[in-house]
Amino acid sequence: MMSMDKLEEEFAKEMLELRKKFAVEAVERIAELETAALSLENKPDDSTQVENLFRGMHSLKGSGGMFDYNKISEFTHHLETIYDFVRKGKIRIDSELLSITLDAIDHLKVLIEMGDELPPEVLQSHKTKTQRIKDFSDLHIDLFSGNTPAPVNIIPDAGIPELPTTTYFISFKPNAQIFNNGNNPLFQIDDLHGMGDIFVIPHAESIPTLDKLETDLCYCWWEIIVASRENQGTLADVFIFVEDESQIVIQQISEENLLDIEEFVDYLQAFKAANELIDLKDLKQFIDKLPPARANENFADGNQNPMPQDLKSVPELQAEAKPTQPEQNIAKPEIANSALPESTISSIRVSSEKIDTLMNLVSEMVTVQARLNTYAGQTKDPDLLTISESVQKLSKQLRDNAFSISLIPISSISTRFHRLVRDLSLSLHKKVKFVIEGEDTEVDKNIIEHISDPLLHLIRNSLDHGIEKPEVRLQSGKPEEGTIRLTASYSGSNIKIELHDDGAGIDKMVVVEKAIRNKLVKAEEVLSEEQIFNLIFTPGFTTAMQVSDVSGRGVGMDVVNKKISEIRGEVSVKSQIGEGTTITIMLPLTLAIIDGLQVLIGRTSYVIPTGAVHKIYSVAHSVIEKSFDNLLVLNGKQTPFFYLRRQFNHHEEPPAREEVIVVKYENKEVGLIIDKVMGEFQTVLKPLGRHYQKQEFISGATILGDGSVALVLDTNKIISGFAKENQKTEKVK
């Protein structure tokens, strides 16, 4: 047998695991709450979202208490009460309530992180926040009930249409060991309180004398009359965590609120006072005798088979157990059914580490498969070729599938954006509508992680510097409310994210002046519009007139640009003064796998991303030799080119005919000359590591079918980098 200490240790370990799990789930639940609260801002009457809020808080409260997050439990309790009233139509959602809610949601995040032991300053704010919610609920609930703000016995407001209230009888008999799983049956009763009027008769007869009392056993059970507008299934949901460890019977006894009837309450009081068990037969007879207008139909369809007739004492009931009590058998499955979610499990949660591993394994397999393919081709063994082809097919499917697993929609981060816009527009006293289009556009999760901070920064910028104050907007003939629009879409092998605001726009003159002042450009330089806007991304540049709390500390756009470049993305700005600004971010679909054109220079293989390739021409070496001013005439068009053999210092003898890969660069066509195109294939991009950081024109390496390494070229960097170099050398000449 395990020693007590060991048992405790085991238990503590298990608890810690459960707590961790709870925390992870709670974070997600809180995020859902946030989404729900934000969507209520636009549609305050959306009952589904109110329901989501209520349920989310309800379950946080329940499970929080279970895992020793008592502060969370206590905190959400008050919120839950408010939302219970909201969903009953007794409180209307307004901006004050939403502010309180969002504030509370933020606080919940803190509570999840810190647990119950709060440092003094957090504890102080915890108290303030709790009080704020309490005040709100006291004020409003008082107003509506026209009564003391107790959650019990609230008389429904006459003005609001009512759903029929039904009265139920519940017998809740927890097993003696129910505490072992961290359950507290009082929570269930508390939950029932939240659903309507309730009359509880506790039964504590079985509590033994102190010397025989086992502190970890439950000796109590309850008979409860609930008058609620919820259906039986919802009531059964209350017991979802304890149904396996208790005997629960729920029976409808009237389609009216019997607790509204004084005689009925008196009748119950008598039972409570005498500590007697309710006999359902008697109860039924009593209800029948009540004024017919009040209680016309009792025992709805359970008539023929009324309730546990012999609820006499604890041991008896337990002895009678299931087989002899048909009601139990009926009630049980009903609870079970309503407890099950209606749909089957449509998604599962997997740690992102596992997905990374999967992607790595798939990448390795793609590489090995390429080797098999090459080898099978060499042997010309028909059987091996067939096998290799099948493996190729499978690995392609597997790759696509694994790839799609690591994609998540933009909407997964949009809540943060909504929240930012909401909070910031309030504090800046600006009216802003935030619209997201293409929320379901899916992006590699590693990319999502990289872009959310830059996007937040850009949105902050738009709000702070872009959108004008309402009065200014009205003066310039714009609608009072500004619009920030985030659009995500697929564009070839890229994802395009556009952030548009209809604000003041960027003043090119200010940008240029500032750049000159900061010595980023020389005063006499002539700049194209594009070049001017690109200055914004230069380190140390900011157009903000003053350093504000929000943005404009000079560490803005250059960081955004750097972050986006890190994941092979690009940022560009277009702006029209007075009309607004559009920032476009182009991102690769994935960081891991790209389609590439394998080309040869000398004996070295390179890969050019297919997405960049426009056209391919074959040109005699002599033509290149004779070309003037680095221009080739291709298809009647003069095309500037880079002779990669020379740029890369390959000294082998060039072939008689070489090939020109024409790529798009800033709307222009530029040729890259290589020896020979070997073919197109999917490559797994591997980082080069810090030893080759300076070779910027190479975005990574990949492993070819024969096991050798090929370099993946970044065509944009090749063109921009080599163009600068060539200019310099020309000037030297």
Add this chain to the structure above:
Amino acid sequence: MSDTNENGMSHYLTFQLGNEVFAAHVKSILKILEMQKITEVPRSPAYMKGLINLRGNVLPVIDARLKFGMAATGYTEKTCILVLNIAIDQETIEVGAIVDAVMDVMEFPDNAIKPSPSLGSKYKSDFIEGVMKVDERFIMVLNMDSVFSTEEIIDLKEVI
């Protein structure tokens, strides 16, 4: 994991570059590979020989002779690539180092490593952990982390 076993002994791998013998603590050596085809990376320093395929990942390879300012020689069948695990700025990365020949793995007490007798500047002595005497011969114990993370070419004469 401790670098030293309980007897205060550590294992060192000795290898040859030109006529010199060097030692490196085995903690930084992951494996030893035969010389193989290396994909060159254009426009990189001469000592950066290129990339090889190490079990599906790419490994940058450094020619240790060139790194130490020695003349390049042709590779022989004794030429090896040491796969090293080196620490740079809180991260550990893998890098290959081409050496002329791998000699031995020896166990030494830690106190057998004496400070370098040279009067070289403090900065340079970062590259060597010390000197051991084996069979009346001095062997330099290299600090692989700093040798293979620096971008400069280390002039051995200055170090010794």
